[in-house]
Amino acid sequence: MSQDDLASLRVDKARLMSDLHTTCEWGKGESWGDVEADHFHSGETETGMSRLSLSDTDRQARDWFHRTATELGCKVHTDAMGNQFAVRPGLSNDAAPTYAGSHLDTQPTGGRYDGILGVTAAIEMLRTLNDNWIETAYPVGVVNWTNEEGARFPMSMVASGVWAGSISVERAHDLKSVIPSSDTATIQTELERIGYLGEVPCSWEATPMAAHFELHIEQGPILEAENRRIGVVRGVQSYKWFTVTVRGRDSHTGATSFQHRADALLTASKMILASHKVASKHGALASTGILTLKPGSTNTVPGFVQFSLDVRAPQDDTVEAVESECRSAFIALAAGEDALQINTGCTPSSRQCSVEWRTDFVSPATHFHGDCIACVQAAGSHLCGGGEVKDKDIGSWGKLMTSGAGHDSVYTNKRCPTCMIFVPCRDGVSHNPAEYSSPEACEDGANVLLGAVVRYDKLRSERGR
Secondary structure, three states: OOHHHHHHOOOOHHHHHHHHHHHOOOOEEEEOOOOOOOOOOHHHHOEEEOOOOOOHHHHHHHHHHHHHHHHOOOEEEEEOOOOEEEEEOOOOOOOOOEEEEEEOOOOOOEOOOOOHHHHHHHHHHHHHHHHOOOOOOOOEEEEEEOOOOOOOOOOOOHHHHHHHOOOOHHHHHOOEOOOOOOOOOEHHHHHHHHOOOOOEOOOOOOOOOOEEEEEEEOOOOHHHHOOOOEEEEEEEOEEEEEEEEEEOOOEEOOOOOHHHOOOHHHHHHHHHHHHHHHHHHHOOEEEOOOEEEEOOOOOEEOOEEEEEEEEEEOOHHHHHHHHHHHHHHHHHHHOOOOHHHOOOOOOOOOOOOEEEEEEEEEEOOEEOOHHHHHHHHHHHHHHHOOOOOEOOEOOOOEEEEEEOOOOOHHHHOOOOOEEEEEEOOHHHOOOOOOOOOOHHHHHHHHHHHHHHHHHHHHHHHHHOO
C-alpha cells in the first residue's frame, strides 16, 4: 500500500459504536443519567458495566468475539488462560501475526469503554481490511486478554503475565474469586465452567506475536484538558503495591489518656499522610485504597490496623526512593518521633506501635518499542493533519504520554514490540459507570489503531520479517 492508500483507510464509526454498545448489553451495570447521550442508542447506552472476568456475561462477550472473528475469516483459538486469539491470514503466513487488542472484562461498577473499546476497535479494523480488500503482507490478529482488571481474581493483567512467562499458569489457575465473598471459584474452575479452558498452552512461544498495539481510553484528564485527540503512549510508569501492618494495643477510649495510648489507627493515619508528603517531594504518586482495623468498636482504641500502599512514578529509581523514605518515616512515626513534622501538635505517648511491610506486587517501568511508537505517530499525524512528526513535538493533535495505569501491553512488551494509543475520556473518569468517550474520540482511536497496524505490516514487509 502507498502512503496515500494508508492515509485514506478509515473505519466505520457507526458500526464501531454499534459493536461496542451491543457487547455492553452483556453485563450492564449502574445507570449514570442522561448526559451527552450518543445518537446511536440515546439513553440506552447511559449505563456502566459489571462484567466480571469468567462470569456468565463474560462468556456471552467471548462467544460474540469468537463468532464475529470467525465470520470475518479468522482462525480463532483459546489458550489455557482463556485468552482468545483471532488471526486474519496475510500474503505470507510463515511469521507471527501483528496483533491489536485489549480486554472485555470490567470492574464491578465500571464503564463501557475501558478495555472494551480496544477489542471492538480491533474487530472493526478487521472489518475495514475486509471491506477494502486489503491483503496485508503478514497475518493480522486480534486478542482478548483474560482478567485484565483483576477485580474478580485479584491479580491484574494476570493472563498476559502468564503469556509472557512472568507468572506461572499454576499460580494463575489457583487464584480465588474475591467477589462476592461467598464465591469460592478459581480461575481454572471458571474457565472449565464457561467452556473457555483452551488446550493451547498460554505462552509467547505457543502463540507468538510480531507486535502488539492496544487502544485504550486515557483514564485521566490530560488529553481532554489540552484539547488533544490522540495520546501516543511511550511507556507505563513503575509501581509497587505494599501491605503495611501497624500493631498497637487495644484500650478504653474514656479511661486511657493520650499519654498512655498505642493507637494503631492514629499511627497508620500519620503514615498515610507521610506517604503523600514523600511522594509529593519526588513528583510521584501514592495512595491507600484498603484499610482494615480491629477490634472495630466505637469506645476502643484500635490495636491493629492494616492498609494498602500503592506507589507510582515514571522511573523505577523514583519509586525506590519513595519506598525507602516511607519505610524510614513509618518506623519513626511508630516510635512516636516527629517525622516530617507530622507529630507536631500531637500529645506524646509513653507507648509505641510496631510496623511491618509486605511487598505484594512490583511492576517496573515499561518503555515501548520505537518502531511501534513511530507507526502510531505517523497514523495520528495523517489522520489529524499534523504534518511531519518531529520527535517530542508531534503537533497540537496529539501528546507523547506515559500511562499511569497498568495494561496488558506491559507484559506483551516483554516479548514483542508494543505500543499503546490513548483517546480522551470525559473528566478523566474511569472505573466508574459515568466513564465516557465520544463516538468521535472512539473513531479517532480506531483509525489510528488501524493505521498503525498496517504501517507496521508495511515496515515488516520492507524488512522481510
